[in-house]
Amino acid sequence: MAHSFLSDPASQDRTLRLTLLQSMIIELGLASANAAVPASIAAATAFLKSRVFVNIRDYLATRSQGPEALQKVMYPSKSALVRDLKRTRGYAPKEHVKASGLQFLLVSRYF
Incomplete structure (x- = not known):
């Protein structure tokens, strides 16, 4: 049986975490045909944090x-996402996000 990060987000397997981050980059359409996806967890996390501004609740509801x-459902900037989160209070609980392994999508509501 294949093990996946999403089936066990508490797993400490770095290869699974990197695969999840790389998959997110591809799923969100951020990978270009002529550029490779980041090859390390730190680079992939930085890439996502600098380019992905999405309400996690909307992401989970829309990804299928x-x-x-x-x-x-993606926002053009971090400030646009933060403004919407403050206005709608439509954020997912932090504990749920971390349990899902999507903590790299968390954004501070305050600058």
């Missing part, structure tokens, strides 16, 4: 609809 739908 494909990359085009995910692009529609």
